[in-house]
Amino acid sequence: MSILVGTASWTDKTLMACGRFYPKEAKTSEARLRYYASIFRLVEVDSSFYGIPAPANAKLWAERTPEAFTFNVKAFRLFTGHQTDPKVLHRDIQQALATPKTLYYRDTPPEISVELWRRFREAIAPLRQAGKLGLVHFQYPPWLVCNREGHAHVAHCVEQMAGHTVSIEFRHRSWLDEAHRAGTIEFLRRLGAVHTVVDGPQGFANSVPLLAEATNPDFALVRLHGRNVDTYNIKGAESAAERFDYDYPDQELREIMMEVVRLASKARNTHIVFNNCDEDKGQRNGITFMKMLLAHG
Numbered sequence: 001m002s003i004l005v006g007t008a009s010w011t012d013k014t015l016m017a018c019g020r021f022y023p024k025e026a027k028t029s030e031a032r033l034r035y036y037a038s039i040f041r042l043v044e045v046d047s048s049f050y051g052i053p054a055p056a057n058a059k060l061w062a063e064r065t066p067e068a069f070t071f072n073v074k075a076f077r078l079f080t081g082h083q084t085d086p087k088v089l090h091r092d093i094q095q096a097l098a099t100p101k102t103l104y105y106r107d108t109p110p111e112i113s114v115e116l117w118r119r120f121r122e123a124i125a126p127l128r129q130a131g132k133l134g135l136v137h138f139q140y141p142p143w144l145v146c147n148r149e150g151h152a153h154v155a156h157c158v159e160q161m162a163g164h165t166v167s168i169e170f171r172h173r174s175w176l177d178e179a180h181r182a183g184t185i186e187f188l189r190r191l192g193a194v195h196t197v198v199d200g201p202q203g204f205a206n207s208v209p210l211l212a213e214a215t216n217p218d219f220a221l222v223r224l225h226g227r228n229v230d231t232y233n234i235k236g237a238e239s240a241a242e243r244f245d246y247d248y249p250d251q252e253l254r255e256i257m258m259e260v261v262r263l264a265s266k267a268r269n270t271h272i273v274f275n276n277c278d279e280d281k282g283q284r285n286g287i288t289f290m291k292m293l294l295a296h297g
Contacts, residue, residue, distance in 0.1 A: 001264050004070060004134075005290050006042030007282040008223075008275040014241045018279040030064050037065040040286060042072065044137065044273050046240075049074040051088040052116070053123045062130035070134040071127050072167070072221075072271060076120055079157055080140050081105050090119065105153075117160045128164070134271060135167040135194060135219060142206035146174040151187060158191045167221045169196035171206045181211065188215040197263065199256060200225035201232040212259045214266035222260055224248070224285075226276035245278035248285045250292075257292050 010033060015021055026035045036043065045061075047053060061071060078084040083102045086094050093112060097103070105113070127133040138157055144150050158166050168188055170176065175184045188195045195215040198208050199222065214220045225232075226246025237243050248256075264270040272289065274282035 001270075002268065003260065003264050003270045003272065003293060004040075004042035005272045005286050005293070006040040006044065006070075006072075006274070007286055008044040008273055008277055009046040010036040010043050011047075012241060012277050013239070014279045015277070015283070021280040021283045030060075033061065033064045037069050039283075041066075041068060042070045042134070042271055042273070044072045044074060044275075046074050048120075048123070049077050049139070052076050052090070052120050055123050055126055058124055059126040062126055062132050065132065067131075069132055070271075071132050072135040072137055072273065073124050073127070073133065075136055075138045075157070075161075076116070078103065078105050078108065078116065079120070079160070080138050081144055081153065082141050089116070121161070121164075134165070134269075135221060136161050136164045137167045137169065137196070137221075139169040139196075140171055142171045144170070145172045146170075146180045146184065150175075154187075154193075155191060158193050165194065165216065165219055166191075167194035167196050167219070169198060169223060170208055173205055173207055176208045176211055185211075185213050185215055192216060194219045194221050197222040197259075198225065199223070199227070201227050201229040203229065204233055206233070210256075210259065212263045214263060216267065218268050220263050220267035220270040221273070222256075222263070222271070223273045223275050224256065226281075227252070240275075241278040244276045245281070246276045247281045248276065248288075250288065253285060253289050253292060257289065257296065260293075261296065 022032055022035055026032045083104060086097060086103050096112060124133060154168060174180060185195060193215060195213055197210060197212050199210050201207060226244045228246040231243050231245055234243060260270060260272060274286045276282045
């Protein structure tokens with residue numbers, strides 16, 4: 001049983017600007033990643049959600065981290081059904097598209113979709129080859145609801161990433177409400193996908209309950225978004241840091257830790273990702289969480 005703790009990204013603007021996590025001498029991207037990896041053994045790559053990375057970047061990430069380090073990689077936003085600006089696509093793809101200002105997966109020509117999936121798999125291949133790729137994380141938008149179309153799209157994404165371990169995070173309550181909860185968990189088990197246990201603000205259409213279930217024998221995943229109900233759906237938020245501005249009190253971390261310990265008995269590897277990414281809150285909470293796990297034994 002292995003429990004790895006890390007944060008969503010290691011280069012958030014507010015994290016670097018606050019000046020509290022990285023030492024002053026960590027001025028380059030290489031130095032920052034090396035320092036991060038000296039404290040945590042897991043990180044989630046979030047930049048891949050906004051644009052497909054170059055394989056050379058993944059190769060550098062692998063080279064700059066210890067042998068036992070793990071990267072979870074967030075899937076590109078077009079694949080999950082989020083609106084996408086064509087400007088973030090490769091130049092030849094842009095030229096092949098006669099696109100409006102916003103592109104959705106359902107409107108993407110099939111041959112373009114196939115090529116983008118291929119490039120995404122190619123982009124993360126260096127991490128896989130180095131034995132450092134953990135989960136490929138699919139975070140779906142609130143408008144992907146629990147219906148036939150929603151199930152079909154999730155299954156399609158898992159199929160496109162055959163040979164990889166995929167984690168699924170829903171952002172609409174219909175997937176995990178009392179009527180659909182058991183069916184959703186069984187659906188993910190059939191796919192061999194990892195159910196993402198979410199800790200986040202409650203009471204919204206895009207809220208899901210913390211459901212500590214494992215759907216894959218090899219991996220369990222917990223993502224912590226904080227519990228700030230005032231900012232979670234704030235309109236005009238400039239960044240994720242503004243939405244997930246939350247500092248977990250120790251008591252809440254202890255309660256979550258007990259859920260994690262129970263969850264970890266159901267999977268070989270359990271990943272805990274702090275996504276409360278305002279300044280150094282996620283890093284501080286992550287370090288506290290690791291100390292609690294150590295003390296718990």
